[in-house]
Amino acid sequence: MATAKTTNGRAGSRPSSSTLRTVHELFLAGEVDADDLSSSVRPVVAQSWERSRAVGVDPDLNGARPAEALAAAARLRDTHPLAPALPVIRRLLVNDAIDSGVVVAVSAADGTLLWVEGDPNACRRAEAMNFVPGADWSERGAGTNAPGTALALDRELQIHGSEHFSRIVQPWSCTAAPVHDPTTGALLGxxxxxxxxxxxxxxxxxxxxxxxxAVENHLALLRVAGIGPEPATRKPHLVVLGGDRPRWVTSDAYGHLQATYLTGRHADILVLLSRHPEGLSADHLAVLLDDKDLDVVTVRAEMSRLRKVIGAENLGSRPYRLLAPITSDIGEVFDALDAGDVEAALDRYSGPLLRQSVSPAVARLRTALSTTLREAVLAESRRGRADLLRRWLDLPEGRDDRDGWQALRDCSGLNAVVRAQARGHLAGIDYELG
Structure with missing residues (x-):
């Protein structure tokens, strides 16, 4: 079978829909992996399937999960940088889509749908898969799809029918392109x-x-005229969860991401400062980092080195504090938990906080985060969300979680295979524990 081409996200010689559906089912069943798909699935699609499965997207999900309440989506639309360009999008796309069976959607950079317009009949059909304003159509939320994967890769993309990860979306095809801030290059949607x-x-x-x-040019002209939105900038982002090295992610003037890897001590400090916006004295920071051997002189030397790594404009002293807002993966998990969105918290949780850190304060925070997420998942499982519990148990922390596997075994509505897997895993844990 001819291999599909991917230079522009477009297919060259594509396999038939029936072949794609067969391969998709084999992939979901674990009988083939991404490396085995090269002869029948475009690499850009195979890699997206792999990412979708890795973050636990449910291929049987009845549409993408809601991101926020519709009222919150309305507030986002009112202030979004793309709002001034909506007349351009309507003139170029929506007006011709009214009776053509086509839906036009505009999403934010995080995958939240902001506007969904076009053919009324097609829009009603799209509602069945929750393709509506306020829904999360990021790749992490909905699996392989044109707007979500275009945002994940920051490139234009087409997804044909059965290339979608979610089965309910496979009757559709879609084409999407990212839009950037004309001044900074930051991704807008x-x-x-x-x-x-x-x-x-x-x-x-x-x-x-x-x-x-055309949208980017329109925003640029508005800005020159002094009536456009302010340039979109990326806040520095701190990555400290999971097995990868901790890093400080920023963007240049063109929106290109730049990652600076951090030492373990610098990562500890940034985590603590992010959780203490009021600031920390050198004495307090020394105790939080090491309650036995660390002196203030060492802390000051580390802060001097850290200032060179992340920029003096980001780090203040007396007390030590972050001078500008940042985002972080640990902050995103805590925010999702505070909002009661356990699924979003799981989406953003890639593993324990700074696993190698010996800081007592970081260890306490690591335990608090992991325990809070686990308890929230167990509570959701008692409300029938066995899918969230399965995702937790797939994490390294969950593999030996006997109570979690027992809760999965006892969940109502499980199919026989999953219940058997839970029983088998429990038997393995009990054997290992003697």
């Missing part, structure tokens, strides 16, 4: 056309690409 197989044509790709360029 994506423009998407969704419809039948004709939507994933080269002509449609050119149209969506041209619309994205």
């Amino acid at each position: 994506a423009i998407d056309l969704t419809g039948d197989a004709q939507v994933a044509s080269s002509q449609t790709l050119a149209l969506v690409r041209a619309t994205a360029v």
